[in-house]
Amino acid sequence: MKHSYLLGSFAALTLLAGCQSTANSVQPPKGLSTAQDIAQRYIIVDGHIDVPYRVHNKWVDVTQATEDGDFDYPRAVSGGLNAPFMSIYVPASLDNSAESTQLAHMLIDNVEAITARAPDKFAIAKSPADVRAQFANGLISLPMGMENGSPIQGDLKNLEKFYERGIRYITLAHSRANHISDSSYDIRRKWHGLSPFGKELVTAMNNIGIMIDISHVSDEAFYQAIEISKVPVIASHSSLRTFTPGFERNMTDDMIKKLGENGGVVMINFGSGFVTKEARLWSDNRTKQRNALIKEFGEDSEQVANFADSYAKENPYPYSTLSDVLDHIDHVVGLIGIDHVGIGSDFDGVGDSLPVGLKDVSAYPSLVQGLLDRGYSEKEIASLLGENLLRVWSDVEAYALTH
Numbered sequence: 004m005k006h007s008y009l010l011g012s013f014a015a016l017t018l019l020a021g022c023q024s025t026a027n028s029v030q031p032p033k034g035l036s037t038a039q040d041i042a043q044r045y046i047i048v049d050g051h052i053d054v055p056y057r058v059h060n061k062w063v064d065v066t067q068a069t070e071d072g073d074f075d076y077p078r079a080v081s082g083g084l085n086a087p088f089m090s091i092y093v094p095a096s097l098d099n100s101a102e103s104t105q106l107a108h109m110l111i112d113n114v115e116a117i118t119a120r121a122p123d124k125f126a127i128a129k130s131p132a133d134v135r136a137q138f139a140n141g142l143i144s145l146p147m148g149m150e151n152g153s154p155i156q157g158d159l160k161n162l163e164k165f166y167e168r169g170i171r172y173i174t175l176a177h178s179r180a181n182h183i184s185d186s187s188y189d190i191r192r193k194w195h196g197l198s199p200f201g202k203e204l205v206t207a208m209n210n211i212g213i214m215i216d217i218s219h220v221s222d223e224a225f226y227q228a229i230e231i232s233k234v235p236v237i238a239s240h241s242s243l244r245t246f247t248p249g250f251e252r253n254m255t256d257d258m259i260k261k262l263g264e265n266g267g268v269v270m271i272n273f274g275s276g277f278v279t280k281e282a283r284l285w286s287d288n289r290t291k292q293r294n295a296l297i298k299e300f301g302e303d304s305e306q307v308a309n310f311a312d313s314y315a316k317e318n319p320y321p322y323s324t325l326s327d328v329l330d331h332i333d334h335v336v337g338l339i340g341i342d343h344v345g346i347g348s349d350f351d352g353v354g355d356s357l358p359v360g361l362k363d364v365s366a367y368p369s370l371v372q373g374l375l376d377r378g379y380s381e382k383e384i385a386s387l388l389g390e391n392l393l394r395v396w397s398d399v400e401a402y403a404l405t406h
Contacts, residue, residue, distance in 0.1 A: 038372035041384055042083030046138050047367055048389035050270035050347035051148065051218075051240035052087040054117075055110040057351045066121035073350035073357070076124050078365040079143055086134045086389065087143070087364070088239065089114045090352065091170065092150040095179040095186070099153070104161060107154035111168050114145055129169050130400060131393045148216060148239055151177035152184070157200050159207050171396065172214035172239060175201060175224065184228075185221040187251040196223035197231075205231045212403030214396060217241075218272075218347070222251065225258055234402045235266035235395045240347030242277040243269075243331050250276075250283050256338060263339030266398065268391045270347030271331045275323040275356045277349075278331065282321050282356065289314050325360035329373045332387065341383045345392045346370070 035043065054065060054074050069075040074087065091110045097103040118125045128134045128144035137144045147169045155161045155173075165173075175184040180193040183201035194201065205228055208215055215236040217225045228236060244253040254262070254269060262269055275282035293310050300306045335344040350357075350364055360369050367388075374384050 038375060039368045041371050041381060042368040045385040046085045046389035047083050048086040048392045049084060050088050050345060050392060051090050052350045053090045053092055053352035055089050055113045056092045058113050059110060066117060066124055073363040078363055082365040082367040084364050084367060085138050085143060086128060086146055088146050088148045090150045091147055093153050095151060095177045098179060098181045104154040104156055107149060114147055118145060127169055131397045146171050148172035150174040153181045157182050162207055162211060166211050166213055170213060172216045172237060174216040174218050174239060175220050177219050184224040186219055187221050196227040202231055209233050210403060210406040212400050214399050229261055229265050234399045237267055237395055238269040240272040240349045241269055242272045243334055245334060247280055247283045253277060259335060259338050263343045268343050268345045268395050269335055270345040271328060273328055273348040273357055273361050274353030275358055278323040278327045278358060282323055285321055323358040325358055325369055325373050328358055328361060329377060341386050342391055344387055
């Protein structure tokens with residue numbers, strides 16, 4: 004088991020009773036705390052959860068309780084999660100290949116299979132209206148975002164196909180520069196931002212109604228995307244560089260201000276390496292030591308094979324905390340206001356690096372309690388939990404209707 008669950012009272016009761024009741028009949032128990040009540044009454048949108056790739060690698064029925072991972076139906080209900088964006092993640096290793104596009108379609112098939120297996124619990128969401136209607140009917144919406152634009156393959160017909168299948172944001176690149184954009188992780192700056200096709204794609208995404216996601220892209224690509232886009236953009240799962248100096252995957256204060264001017268939303272990533280300098284340095288040092296061993300003994304050596312376990316044993320991982328995540332939220336609010344921050348947990352995508360207090364999808368009430376403790380109003384919390392992202396999505400949708 005990757006980690007102990009934070010099952011709330013409702014999920015625990017559901018499991019103990021072996022309950023198979025429909026989502027429409029799901030009622031949270033009486034006696035909820037204020038934080039639990041808020042989490043149940045307002046729409047919670049999480050910008051990035053890696054369930055499709057998780058079940059692709061090792062099939063598990065997330066419509067029921069699972070023994071590992073960060074997401075399943077009982078825990079989602081317990082946490083009040085209503086609209087987790089399912090990440091259609093395509094590894095950069097597949098860039099420039101037909102396999103890239105094929106895998107994206109297979110992962111969309113996985114999401115459709117989840118909803119087909121449990122139509123009383125889940126439904127595909129292709130619009131903010133879908134999310135609101137399904138929330139009213141007690142269903143968990145599964146909107147989809149594509150992580151890595153590689154499957155577009157330089158062909159806008161593919162963009163149309165993915166839109167038809169439900170893709171509503173595209174993370175332009177992932178860990179390497181692709182045919183669209185440079186990546187924050189790739190020291191080669193092939194395009195010095197966006198490629199010529201990438202600039203064309205931003206406009207095409209505006210026109211069709213797909214949100215532009217600037218998580219993972221280089222700083223230059225971010226500023227170019229902001230300049231070209233006629234509608235707000237999102238960072239579906241990024242945190243702040245002021246807390247992780249030198250980590251380009253996160254956003255600088257200047258970028259956050261620019262995002263605010265654009266009307267966009269930064270959705271905070273929960274992974275400890277995104278949240279604190281200590282966790283970032285732990286990972287960076289591990290990589291350096293591993294590379295040194297590869298250079299000395301070779302990648303297939305026993306020393307390299309045993310390194311990860313020995314390093315973790317000698318250097319316990321410095322998990323971040325709920326308080327650290329709240330610091331990121333506070334910082335965005337201080338810079339550009341409450342209307343431009345959201346949740347992009349990266350559940351099922353950051354392995355065993357999640358903060359103390361935010362270990363899976365049952366933990367959103369803990370986040371809400373932290374916000375209450377820091378003086379946020381119920382209205383402000385509702386904005387952060389989901390309304391901010393729904394506003395951007397609605398703006399993108401409205402623009403596309405006239406273009």
